[in-house]
Amino acid sequence: MVRNADHAIAAWQQDIAENGSNRFDETAEEKVFDDLHRAAAALFNGTPDDIAAGSSATELMSSLAWALMPGAETNVVSTDIVFPTAVYPWARVARHTGCQIRLAKTHGGYxxxxxxxxxxxxxxxxxxxxxxxxxxxxxxxxxRFAQKAHAHGALLIVDSTQSAGAVPLDAPAEGIDAVIAGGYKWLCGPFGAAVLYLAPHLHKRLDPGLVGFRSNADMWTIGAEHLVFPDTARRFEFSTLAYGCGIGLARSIEYLVETGIDRIFAYNRGLADALINGLEALGAQVTSSRRTEERSAIVTARFPGRDPAAIAARLKTAGVMVAHRGDIVRFSPHLYNTMNDVDQALTVAGELAR
Ligand SMILES: Cc1ncc(COP(=O)(O)O)c(C=O)c1O
Structure with a gap:
């Protein structure tokens, strides 16, 4: 699957190298994200008009933050454990407008x-x-948070970089106003491509923070005095992007959607269950939430008396790719893993825990 994305990117790049824009002409450039729009629409249960392509989750979030520009008397709510993509862009706007940033505090990481x-x-x-x-x-x-936000006249904006491709997300059914996803994690895509889902009620309302020649409804009417946005989420596409990466990300998302995000979620959770049981048997403290409705495929654990960096490094040397974040080791099993991989992770962790 990743090879598929990989091949699509390489083929596009090769064509540019050999033919310049002879084949990748103006029409092709205009339509270059059509497949990605369709694939991401299927992923979030929206329509292609709800989707914009971008280079990274953070870029799209920043453009959105400046588009909404919460004012002096308002606040933006998030958590103190969130990845900076969901806070820094709003904090930057807050330094300009004086809006307040409110972060829910974690208790032991929860x-x-x-x-x-x-x-x-x-x-x-x-x-x-x-x-x-x-x-x-x-x-x-x-x-729940969409309802709560809307009851107070606020919007719910979601960074799905750690869930898209691994956890089902029906944006219209959940009532989410905007969703952003970086392509290089659970979506199995490349660096350099990301997607934005924008609920239809926002299509015509927002003045994106980042604008350029591609922002025009007719992108080839290039003119310094002229900017007419399309009436779709595409108004968030503003310039040339890593087009090949966008083409590759479309292939990855198509594969995941065809496989079935529900199936992937169930499969990954099976691997996560085995990991949780095995880690506990080794005396590790599993720190990720055990409540069914709060679980993802991610499993985090502490190894009392052990250096998490050393454990993560040893696991990686043994071919078990984990991340070390603060005092925890994070396991992220996905559809390309098997129970053998879980066994291998537990065997190596067991040698270290002893
Ligand atoms: C939740 C979350 N959002 C965003 C990002 C980064 O996204 P990007 O590099 O596309 O800006 C990460 C990377 O780890 C992440 O975990």
Missing amino acids: VDPDELAALIDDRTAVVCLSHVEFRSGQRYDLA
Whole structure:
């Protein structure tokens, strides 16, 4: 599957190298993200008009933050454990407008959803959450936060970089206003491509923070005095991008959607269950939430009395790719892993735990 994306990217790059823009002409450039729009629409259960391509999750979030530009009397709600993509762009706008940033505090790496909800009030302009927290794997009930945000006239914006491709996300059904996903994690795509889902009620309303010649409804009417946005999410596409990466990401998402995100989620959870049981048997403390509705595929663990960096490094040397974040080791099993991989991880972790 990754080879598929890989081949698509290489083929596009090769064509540019050999033919310049003879084949990749103006029409091709205009339509270059059509497949990605369709694939991401299927992923989030939207329509292609709800999707914009970008270079990274952070770029898309930044453009969105400047488009919404919460004002002085308002606040933006998130968590203190969230990946910076969901906070820094809003904090940058806040330095300009004076809006307040409110972060729910974690307790031992866990965010109490009730405490998070209690931060939302009538002055909240945006609730910006990571569907799945990168550091703990904790998953939020997005429908609940959409309802709560909307009841106070706020928007719910979701960074799905740690869930898209691994956890089902029906953006319209959950009532989410915007979703962003970087391509290079669970979507198995390349660096250099990301997607934005924008709910239809926002298509015509937003003035993106980043604009350029591609922002025009008719992108080839290049003119310094002329900027007419399309009435779709595509207004967030503003310039030349790593086009080959966008083509590759479309292939990855198509594969994942065809495989079935529900099936992938169930499969990954089976691997995660085996990991949790095995780690506990080794005396590790599993720190990721065990509540069914808060689980993702991510499993995090502490190894009391052991240096997490050394454990992560040893696992990596043995071919078990994990991440070390603070005092925890993070395991992220996905559809390309098998129970043999879990066994191997537990065998190596067991040697170290002894
Ligand atoms: C939740 C989350 N959002 C965003 C990113 C980074 O996204 P990008 O590099 O596309 O800006 C990461 C990377 O680890 C992440 O975990």
